[in-house]
Amino acid sequence: MKTNEILENIKARRSVRAYTSQQVSEEDLQAVLEAAIYAPSGMHLETWHFTAIQNIDKLTELNERIKGAFAKSEDTRLQERGHSKTYCCYYHAPTLVIVSNEPTQWWAGMDCACAIENMFLAAQSLGIGSCWINQLGTTCDDSEVREFITSLGVPENHKVYGCVALGYVDPETPMKEKKVKAGTLTIVK
Structure with a gap:
């Protein structure tokens, strides 16, 4: 198979x-953030925003507020996470990038997904590990979470579509081998 x-x-x-x-x-x-802003965006509107947090105290508080929103959920699994003393939605990564966008265009989330993938690939090329973090997307409208992320620089009129955890891989944790699921490709000629 062709490669480069x-x-x-x-x-x-x-x-x-880990x-x-x-x-x-x-x-x-x-470099990772620059890769994000070079992602494609619908009609080239670039209404997205990237908020990078490297302050451990701010990350800890963000996690606590997310857990507070989970604790109020009707979903039992989320309630468990909300009450857990050890749960950390960003896996204790030293950097978290919040990816938000104006929810006025139907493609806003897709624009953010393209930017997130660019960040993943840029991070990989630099020897930095990454992970997609969804929890803030489901809790960003909780009043306590919203107040905090706005204070961090996320525009008030934005919805969070995902976050990117960034950091160096813990060498004690083995990486899983990618298993490609059969039957996921169709080529029509």
């Missing part, structure tokens, strides 16, 4: 859920 550096980078990327405490450098963070 970009295709190999895509194949090598995995979701990382990180060291080493912070992502300013230069590497800027």
Whole structure:
């Protein structure tokens, strides 16, 4: 099968859920964020916003507010996470990027997904682990969560479509091998 550096980078990327405490450098963070803003966007509107958090105290408070929203949920599984002393929605990554957009266009979430994938691939190319974090997307309208993320710089009129955890892979945690599911491709000629 044909390959090159970009295709190999895509194949090598995995979701990382165990990180060291080493912070992502300013230069590497800027490179990952630049990759995000070069993603395609519907009608080239670029109404998205990227809020990068590297302050551990702010990340801890964000996690606590998300857990508070989960504790109020009617979903038993979310309630358990909300009351857990050890639950951390961003897996203790030293950097979290909140990806938000104006929810006025139906493609806003797709624009964010393209930007998130660009961040994943850029991070992989720099030796940085990453993981898609969904929890803030489902809790961003909780009043306590909204107040906090707005104070961090997420525009008030934005919905959170996902977050990117970034950090260095904990060497003690083995990486899973990617298993490609059969029957997922169809080519019509």
